[in-house]
Amino acid sequence: MIDPERLDLPSASSANRRARCIGSENLIRELRARDLLEPLPESPDAKWGTDIHAAWAGKELQLQAEAQATLEDIKRMETLVLADWSSGEPYSLLGREVRLWLRDGIMPVASGKYDVAYTQGTNRVLILDAKTLYSQLEPAAHNDQLRELVALLRFNYPLFEDFRVAILAPHATQPISIAYFDRFEAELALRLLRLSLFQSNDPNAPRTPGPWCKVCPAQLNCPELRALVPLPKETLAQRVERGDFTLPLGTEGSSFLHQIHTAKAVIKSLEEAYKEIVLKDPNALPGWALRNGKKIREISNTSAALQTWIDAHCNPNDFLASATVSITTLQARFGQATGFKGKRLTQKFNQLFATELTYKQYAPELVPLPLEPPQLP
Numbered sequence: 001m002i003d004p005e006r007l008d009l010p011s012a013s014s015a016n017r018r019a020r021c022i023g024s025e026n027l028i029r030e031l032r033a034r035d036l037l038e039p040l041p042e043s044p045d046a047k048w049g050t051d052i053h054a055a056w057a058g059k060e061l062q063l064q065a066e067a068q069a070t071l072e073d074i075k076r077m078e079t080l081v082l083a084d085w086s087s088g089e090p091y092s093l094l095g096r097e098v099r100l101w102l103r104d105g106i107m108p109v110a111s112g113k114y115d116v117a118y119t120q121g122t123n124r125v126l127i128l129d130a131k132t133l134y135s136q137l138e139p140a141a142h143n144d145q146l147r148e149l150v151a152l153l154r155f156n157y158p159l160f161e162d163f164r165v166a167i168l169a170p171h172a173t174q175p176i177s178i179a180y181f182d183r184f185e186a187e188l189a190l191r192l193l194r195l196s197l198f199q200s201n202d203p204n205a206p207r208t209p210g211p212w213c214k215v216c217p218a219q220l221n222c223p224e225l226r227a228l229v230p231l232p233k234e235t236l237a238q239r240v241e242r243g244d245f246t247l248p249l250g251t252e253g254s255s256f257l258h259q260i261h262t263a264k265a266v267i268k269s270l271e272e273a274y275k276e277i278v279l280k281d282p283n284a285l286p287g288w289a290l291r292n293g294k295k296i297r298e299i300s301n302t303s304a305a306l307q308t309w310i311d312a313h314c315n316p317n318d319f320l321a322s323a324t325v326s327i328t329t330l331q332a333r334f335g336q337a338t339g340f341k342g343k344r345l346t347q348k349f350n351q352l353f354a355t356e357l358t359y360k361q362y363a364p365e366l367v368p369l370p371l372e373p374p375q376l377p
């Protein structure tokens with residue numbers, strides 16, 4: 001078994017990928033059976049999110065200043081949403097980091113883990129889900145993972161009638177997003193989950209590459225995804241020069257750009273996977289070797305270094321002129337020292353350093369816009 005926590009079964013965290021690439025579960029199962037499902041290397045972003053979630057669940061962890069500030073923002077949002085939801089009436093904690101199972105008889109068929117859930121009375125429940133990355137998010141009402149969590153709650157707690165779900169995302173453009181499901185909608189969510197599991201068992205279910213491939217465990221062995229990886233740079237450049245390659249615009253162009261983003265992420269994963277292979281077997285790729293990464297000098301204890309500089313009878317101003325300040329860390333320390341939090345902290349910090357702060361503008365980036373909710377007639 002590769003994933004003992006989920007018993008190698010579909011989980012709510014893969015609901016988005018399963019909804020958009022219905023054939024992905026078959027490929028994952030097949031690769032797992034042939035012992036070809038390589039675990040994806042953990043990205044720094046994933047590690048950062050895992051640590052913040054673990055600390056939120058109560059694990060003692062020493063977080064970096066920026067991660068600590070994110071955790072405090074999440075806790076503050078939790079308090080706000082909880083106060084609004086409970087309206088001053090008593091409530092209780094249902095659990096933190098609890099995995100719920102969907103079963104056929106006694107056999108588990110799927111699962112999902114919620115971050116935090118609270119209950120009020122016998123029929124109200126609130127699920128909170130934290131997202132720690134700096135990326136666009138689907139609102140709670142259209143989030144596949146949260147809908148499947150509601151389905152799992154409906155299955156495990158049939159008395160619940162009022163389901164509130166909230167995404168807490170301090171770095172998103174909409175930091176708090178809330179949705180409501182009544183008993184009938186929760187029942188529909190459960191039926192949709194069962195339908196998704198049924199459809200993904202169809203041996204002919206199609207595979208559809210897209211942005212969701214970035215988190216698919218089959219990505220290193222998926223023929224449909226590999227077909228997206230572009231031709232070598234020179235060949236593509238020659239084709240552009242010859243004029244037989246024009247950039248599509250409109251919806252075709254948007255979909256092509258999505259494919260480029262996906263292909264970039266896949267190429268990165270493929271390269272990381274090759275690194276792991278050469279690490280284990282240096283002869284696996286003739287003509288290629290793993291070179292040690294560059295080693296650069298750094299000073300981790302700035303105040304000790306400044307003291308050393310002064311002891312060497314050098315001018316402290318020259319030292320300070322060579323140092324750069326991490327705004328994020330400094331602001332987090334300012335928050336710890338003053339007790340300010342969230343937007344108020346940024347405001348106070350910006351006021352304090354109004355004459356010293358300068359802004360560096362990076363080149364514009366192409367980013368996908370969040371999907372528009374369907375318009376009701």
Ligand code: SF4
Nearest residue numbers: 021024209213216222
């Ligand atoms: S890599 Fe993409 S296309 Fe292939 S199975 Fe996974 S989600 Fe589907």
